Amino acid sequence: MTLVNYSRVLWPFACSTIFVLKDLQLFLEALEYFDGSVQYKKQKRGKLVGLLLCCVSIVLRAAEFSFATIYLSRYPENTRVLLWILYALFGGLESLVLLQITTLVLELRERFRVINDSILTAASPHSDKHFSRILLGTVRQAALVSHLGVDRLHHAHAVLQRAAQLLQQHFGVTLVLHVTTAFSALIYGAYEFLVATWLTSHLLNLVAVVLSCSATVDEAERTRDLVVRVATLQGRPFLSAGMAPLLMQVLTSRPLSFKATGFLTIDRHLLVSARCFTITYLVILAQMSLN
Structure with missing residues (x-):
């Protein structure tokens, strides 16, 4: 049964998600x-992004459920009702949890951005302005954060690193099953165009999760780059004592990466792999058809 995939039954019980x-x-x-x-303090931009993701997910799920009703019409009435209930239950639960994953990852990314803004705000007034502008780029005077003491930056950074680890522990197996299901949707949907909404739904979820994780990793890596560059600035007595713990912590800590229980790394390469698998599958089908 294509629409009621086995992973939809196993998926909600993945690890500790629920x-x-x-x-x-x-x-x-x-x-x-x-x-x-x-x-x-949260900005309106973050709320709008979450609202947009929620609306798109609801629209796609509604379209998918309507097409599922037409697809299931070939089955007997009792079986059709049961299959539709299972599909609606697990499909809706899947959308909610994946939306939660994407939202929490974006919340983490926003806080890494706050740390980076704080580093720039703290570093720029205490060094050669021309050199710091070349090395650090344009300083964004963010109104969303008060001046954060340099001596507390490494505490905030450590908390965010720990938060990323906890998030991966909670959703690890869930992400493995979701990526597996999304890959199967891409492969099946590339051949069966009648289930285009199913393909679109899974593709959107995969892209949202991958891009949010990648954006968070990029922001965390930017923290490392900024701290190293700030350490090269001259004439910074204000920074000398406060920035040292953060510099040591950033250089010795493991680079942030989102992994699905060690099986998969959630980054942009995953989208490239999905495209390659789909193209390979279509090529094999074409060769079989020609034979």
Whole structure:
């Protein structure tokens, strides 16, 4: 049965996504601690992005459910009703959890951006302005964060690194099953155009998760680059003592990356792999058809 894929039944029970919320609670506590430390306030832009993702997901799911009703009409009435209920239940639950993953990853990325803005704000007034502008680029005087003491930057950075680890622990197996299902949707949907909405839904979810994880990793890597560049600035007595712990922490900590329980790395290469697998599958089908 294509529409009621086995992974939809197994997926909601993946790891601790639903039943054990310890890691997720610690993740939210880490964000709350960070927000209190830097006096961070959410911006309207973040809310609009979340609302847009939610609306697109609802529209695609509604279209998918309507097409599922037509597709299931070939089955007996009792079986059709049961299959549609299962499809609606697990499909809706899947959308909600994937939307939650994407939103939480973007929340993490926004806080890495706050740290980077704080580094720029703290470094620029205490060095040669011309040299710092060349080395660090344009300084964004962010209104969303008060001046964060340099001596507290490494505490905030450590909290965000820990939050990323907790998020991966909570959603690890879930991401493995989601990526597997998305790959199967790409391969099947490339051949069966009648299930285009199913393909579009899974493709959108995969792209949203991958791009949000990649953007967060990029922002975390930008922190490393900024700290190293700030360390090269001359005439910075204000920074000498405060920036040293953050510099040591950033250089010795492992680069941030989102992994699905060690099986997959969630980054842009995953989208390239999905495209390659789909093209390979179509080439094999074409060769079989010609034979």
